[in-house]
Amino acid sequence: MNKISWGKKMRYGLVLTAAPLLLAACGDGGTANEGGGDSPATDGDTNNESGEEVSLEFWSFWGSGPRRDAIEAIVEDFNESHDTITVEYVYQPWGDIWTKALAAIAGGNAPDVIVQDINSVRQRAEGQEATNLQSFIDEDDISGDFYPQLWDTVVYEDEAYAIPFNTDTQVIFYNVDALEEAGLDPETALATWDDIEETARTLDEGSEGNWETIGFYPRWNIGADVWALNADGGVSWFDEEGNVAINTPEKVEALEWLLEWQDYYGTDTINQYEAEFGQGVADPFISGLVAMRGQNINYYTNLKENAPEDFNFGIAPLPEFEEGNGNWSWGGGFVLEIPENTAHPEESYEFIKYLTSPEVQERFGLNSFDIMANMEANENLMTHEELDEEGQMVYEMAHQNLESTVITPVPLNAPDYISLVNTQIDAAFLRQKTAQEALDDAQESVENLVEQYQ
Amino acid sequence: MDNTQQSQWRKAMSEFKTLKKRRWSKRQKKEALWGLLFVSPFIIGFLGFMFLPMLFSFVGSFTNYNVTNRMDFIGLNNFRRMFTQDELFTTSLYNTAYYVLFNVPLTTAGGVFLAVLLNRQIRGIRVFRTIFYLPSILSGVAVYVLWMQLLSPSSGLVNTILSWVGISGPAWLFDPQWTKPALILMRMWSVGGAMLLYLATLQNVPRQLYESAEVDGAGSFKKFLNITLPMITPIIFYDVVTSTIGAFQIFQEAYVMTEGGTGGPANSLLFYNLHMWNQAFVARNMGYAMAMSMILFIIVLVLTFINLKLAPRWVHY
Structure with missing residues (x-):
């Protein structure tokens, strides 16, 4: 009798241990599907001219504090001012974001826009991890809006693969x-x-x-x-x-x-x-x-x-x-990139252009005290009425110092x-x-x- | 002991052979199927998340794979570069060996020592057991950051306590001679897991052995040396094998404690896996990193094999 009940116990025990494992496995599958579910749904409407809604996934590591508040507000404004594009902001922890991005790109389910390290743009361009943005630049050359050494980092074999976002000196x-x-x-x-x-x-x-x-x-x-x-x-x-x-x-x-x-x-x-x-x-x-x-x-x-x-x-x-x-x-600094082979490079670029425009850059800087990549934004911040004297001094100093600031991209x-x-x-x-x-x-x-x- | 073990082994083998020959009844087949079903989460997990990636790593180690757009067969070039050109490969191997050499014996001895202390029947022993086990359930970045503060040269708790007894503590994580000892010291904090294993085994040591030893006039140290220690050797063996394998995989500590995995002062914390990670994700030499993982696999395999071969000399089943 004793033996049988022990056996029963064992079996229950096994079921109990196995259940969470199975559930965990299912759970994983579920989230994976959710993530993947986005792409097929949005795959169909690459052509946005028709006015169909496109949703973009945007990854950064700004998880708390003024940067997160600023970027969330900016994304919200973008969504409100764009009828056909909806951006979903996804926070990825600093320690994970780029390895995750690499895995996602290799696995073919990359997000639409990622905040990346300014020093390794060429590495990713060479590895075909980032979309070539030169055709957009040819149409509307914004390269002169940024500090020249920052722009240099995004150019690989004479073509641009990212747009600078912020910097430091x-x-x-x-x-x-x-x-x-x-x-x-x-x-x-x-x-x-x-x-x-x-x-x-x-x-x-x-x-x-x-x-x-x-x-x-x-x-x-x-x-x-x-x-x-x-x-x-x-x-x-x-x-x-x-x-x-x-x-x-x-x-x-x-x-x-x-x-x-x-x-x-x-x-x-x-x-x-x-x-x-x-x-x-x-x-x-x-x-x-x-x-x-x-x-x-x-x-x-x-x-x-x-x-x-x-x-x-x-x-x-x-x-x-x-x-x-x-x-x-x-x-150093960070850039905005569109991973290779994503479904909506045009809409993604529109979002990037928005994020790097003088007004939005100014807004991000105002809240985070980051030195922005867009020169006009920094110049505006030097005299911005919402900043106190110290804040204005920081931007003035930064703008001046960037004239002799060197960025050292990873040599290929x-x-x-x-x-x-x-x-x-x-x-x-x-x-x-x-x-x-x-x-x-x-x-x-x-x-x-x-x-x-x- | 050698002989009895061998005879046990032979017996088990012959039983296994008869089992193979025996024709299975319907009920047995059904039971076997159920058994397989129950272990299937592991089997599927192992095949999908261990075996296939390992196989892929093996193939990748002969290529210049960069995760996205490059995977050309380059023969043994990765291995040649590892042993003849990569200066940091030897550094990382040395650092890892140093760590394993000190970490494994110290955590094993620490685990046994604590378990023996906590095996006493005194009031409140359960509370003490819980207290000593607690640190090992805390893990990850928070603990490392906490330790970075404890080990801070001027205001850290460790050096403050040392200064009370007149020792001016080293700069720990800032001095390349002390970085690895600091890390080894830190790892002692989570010795509770092994302690729990030893504690469970200690409680299974038959009381009558101690009683008869006491009759013969043995003191506590002699009892420990001649009864306790031999009786728990199987668990010590298990602990040594698994913690050796684990120690070779040290990564997280060094990654967190040396700003973004740079390897610390004079590369003194550049462990094997950290170098491998840097090669894979910083330099995008995934093929080279795969080759490194193969070499680590072989090193661990050989060491485990030696451990298993040496075991009959000191492990008493």
């Missing part, structure tokens, strides 16, 4: 009160590398293990790669012809300069504070511990959120390597080169190699990688 934030107390004028105190070094020494208070104020440490939130391109007249690790340009004399000098800073403050101090940047009110720049710091200009949103009302900060471009060398900086002949360079740079900062040795080795490694891709 790296600048120096400084504590106005600290500089004033020391009797320094920001205009001259941060002009060149020598100037900023001298200013930092003036502002430094305390010593190893007991700092009250740290004037400036260049590698806090600005990479060695950015200082290297700043020194080398805006040339990144690859020059304009696509040659590896890592161990140039200017870049070696830049790395040596950074090593001197590391020796000056000591790695213990540097590591200690590095972990605390970006942690809200504990941020050492907000707390006054650090007087000047490099950062993306969008750091302004952090300050707005976490800094006290009377916190007085200014923004300056990255200092020049030497006078007349140029305030070269670096930026060595897409994964960056870890090789970083290994060598890290070796230099660990004092395992001199700056010259490290960059020589990096040059060799990356040249070797380029060969592997040939």
Whole structure:
């Protein structure tokens, strides 16, 4: 008797364990069908002239905060002003969106419009992941509306595959009160590398293990790669012809300069504070511990959120390597793309054009403090009445800084080169190699990688 | 032990053979069918989500597949590049081996240790068991972010506690010499899963063994060494095999804790799977990544085989 009831129990147990599995399997199927169901329904009406309704799926990673509010409002307005096109905004988490997009494109059920990384447009153009937009551009050339270096990133073999949406640029934030107390004028105190070094020494208070104020440490939130391109007249690790340009004399000098800073403050101090940047009110720049710091200009949103009302900060471009060398900086950004083989490229492009038009760009910037790709939008924001003085200053500074901001798209002949360079740079900062040795080795490694891709 | 095991094995084999020869009655057939039906979710899942992708990976490893528009047969080029040109392949393999070498013994020993402690009959033991098990049900990004704060060099809890006893803690995730130890330390936090297995096994160790040992005058350490440990070796073996396989697949921690999977300072957290992921999704060298996955498969297969071969020497069934 006992045995039988045990057997029964087992069977019930199995059914109970199997049921959720089966249900889960069905559930998956269900959602997959829902997703796929869109395409056949919309497949039929590629021709929108007839006035048939088209629905578009739009993916981005703006999941919360002002960006999400802004984009949802913008999409809603678009839907209201367009009778035949309905856009559905779909949020995909930052960590997943592009791998998901790749899988969706390979699987033939891609969304209609995706927000993509500005640095890898050519990679996707080469891999036929993105729709060629050149025919639309030929009809109505909007390329001049955007900052030229941003437009460059979307062009592959002379044809455009994406439209730039927003960008960012790296600048120096400084504590106005600290500089004033020391009797320094920001205009001259941060002009060149020598100037900023001298200013930092003036502002430094305390010593190893007991700092009250740290004037400036260049590698806090600005990479060695950015200082290297700043020194080398805006040339990144690859020059304009696509040659590896890592161990140039200017870049070696830049790395040596950074090593001197590391020796000056000591790695213990540097590591200690590095972990605390970006942690809200504990941020050492907000707390006054650090007087000047490099950062993306969008750091302004952090300050707005976490800094006290009377916190007085200014923004300056990255200092020049030497006078007349140029305030070269670096930026990134995002673009809008239509995946290859989607059903409604024309309607999708209309939506993209809407999102990148000056008015809509201005609206997005106003709410998110993002630096927009459309020049006119940024220019309008510089004097926008809804922004306070600080907000206007951010856009003015950004607009000015973008003149000497370099974007570094992934080179097609060595897409994964960056870890090789970083290994060598890290070796230099660990004092395992001199700056010259490290960059020589990096040059060799990356040249070797380029060969592997040939 | 060797002999008894072999004889058991032989017995099982001969039973299996007679089973094969035996003609099945209607009822048995029906039962077998039901059995298959019940395991079918696994079989279908395995074929669809494991076996076919593995087969595809195998084929893809000989191509320059980029997921969308390229899949040309390039022979052994991926493997040649891996072993002769790709500098990061050796780095990632070293990092992973280092991690496995420390993580597996430490989590196993930690699991046994905790289980033995929690096997005591004292008041409130259930509460303690729950407390020690809890961390292992938390997982994912939230835990890693939490640990990044705990390990923060100046304000993190770990270094704060160390400073109370006069130790100035390392910079953990910022110092390439300490990144892997930090990660290994962090993984100890989820030792609860293994602990639960050991706890269940410990409760099955016959009491009379301890009693007779006590009569012979054995102390607690001797009892542990000569009774407890041998009796739970099958589970230790199971734990070692599965956690070795799991440790080779470390990815998420490094991906989250090194801004977007860059590999951390001096590539010290560039684990095998992270390098593979970067190749597949950043550099779009899916074919190369597939070749890497094949090599990892072989490494794990060989290690598991060695584990199985060594098992009869120390596992007591």
